Amino acid sequence: MRWYGRILGIGLGCLLGLIAQAQSPDVRPWSVRMAESAMRQKPLLSERWHYEVGVVLRAFEALWYRTGDARYFEYIRTNIDRFVTPEGAIRTYEKEEYNLDQINTGKLLFLLYEQTGEERYRRAIDTLRDQLRHHPRTSEGGFWHKKIYPYQLWLDGVYMMGPFLVRYGVTFGDAEALDETTHEILLVARYLRDPRTGLYYHGWDEKRQQIWADSITGRSANFWGRGMGWYAMALVDVLDWLPADHPDRPTIIRILQDLAEAVARVQDPVTGLWYQVLDQPAYSGNYLEASASSMFVYALAKGVRKGYLSAKYLEVARRGYRGLVKHLVSVDPDGTVHLNQICAVAGLGGPRQRDGSIEYYLSEPIVSDDPKGVGPFILASLEIEAFEGGALH
Incomplete structure (x- = not known):
């Protein structure tokens, strides 16, 4: 019976080890924990070419640069290759929509082209650039948000097209692309x-x-909130690529500094978070919103790290990040991480006649794990973690 006792002892030891492992805290960075959860929950992000895919994969690009983990690169490639054909066409994309949102996921094409050298990615990049060449504009040359939203500038659109267009200009020597980006x-x-x-x-x-x-x-x-978050992220991401000698660069940095000051003034003093409608904290039904808060943390911390913003904004970003983790992040018993209290969607006009009132912004669904929150949360985590001893590309 000694063998039985040994087997029983080994089995009991394994069981106790698993229990101890389950009870031990997960010490991995939140950037990794959120990304791993996202990969498990959504191995394939979308059935169509959609801006939300790019929001998440842009975070995975930064995480890949940070960690070197090949699984993150493969996650990007798998999700993009669902759409880019061997000939370089983009499945489900329609240029004639003239929709700035459709540019956003194209940011990942640069990474894939640089890492693989496959010309199909370059052709897909050129397809999106060609949309912007013919995109309808205001009388002063501003891009309409969409063909169905004529003569309208939306904050969202700057993030969707700006970092793509400036990177195109630098990568392929298109000076006009640089000027169009800063003009917008x-x-x-x-x-x-x-x-x-x-x-x-x-x-x-x-x-x-x-x-x-x-x-x-x-x-x-x-x-x-998220509208301003899109614009804030656009500023710091465009500055990654805008040449140091571009005449508009100092002005864009000043715009970022001005925006940082305004954002800091409306930060909730108790939680460190930001409200769905930024300047109306006492309005009935207004709530602390996760995607905007993540975007502001990312933009402020990155702005400090890059030298665009005063160091005082790092504490603003840190307070916001602590608020996210404390109040809006939850973890399942199996370790799956969730980001909660995300505005599902918000827009202006259209078939639903969205009127831009406070009541409208508070009427949209509030959800968990929306890509528009998950991606910026990973980016915010990476920026905060960089100040804790990490490094970013």
Whole structure:
């Protein structure tokens, strides 16, 4: 019976080891924990070419540079190769939509082209660049957010097209692409920034015809958190590629500094987070929103790391990040990480006649693990972790 006792002892030891392992805290960085959870929950991100794919995969690109883990690169390639054909066409993409959102996932094509040398990625990149060459514009050359939203500038659009277009300009020697990128940023700052608060309205209608547009200014009525988050991320990501001697670079840095100050003023003093409608914390139904908070943490921390922002904003970013982890992150018994309290979607006008009111922004569904929160949370985590001893590409 000695063999039975030995087997029983080994089995009991394994069981106790598994229990101890399950009870021991996961000490991996939150960037890794969230990414691993995302990969398990969504090995394939979308059935169609969609901007949310790029939001998540842009974070995986940064994580791959940080860790060198080949699984993250393969996750990117697997999700992009669902759409890019051997000939370089993009399945489910329609250029004639003239939709700035459709540019965003193209950011990952640069990585794949650089790492593999496959010309199909270059052809797909050129397809998206060609959309922007023919994209409808305002009288001053600003890109319409979409063909179905004529004469409108939205904060979202700067993030969708700006980092792609500036990287195209640097990579392929297209000086016009650089100037178009900075021109868009400057137009948005001119028309969407509120001079009193420094905050940015969600949209602007050149024709003053939309139901949400002020008849005098053309602006929408409120400061939507994720809208400003998109713009903040666009600024720091464009600066990654904009040449040091470009004449608009100092102005864009000043815009980022001004925006950082405005964002810091509306940070919740208790949690460190930011509200869905940024300047209305006491409004009934307003809530602390995860995607905007993650975007602001990312932009502020990266701005400090890159030398664009004063070091004082690092503490603003750290407070925001602590708030995210404490209040909006949850972990299942099996270790799966969730990001909660994310605005599912918000827009202006369209078939639903979204009017840009506070009530509208508070009426949209609140969800968990939405790509628009998960991607920025991973990026925010990487930036905060960089100040704790890590390094970023």
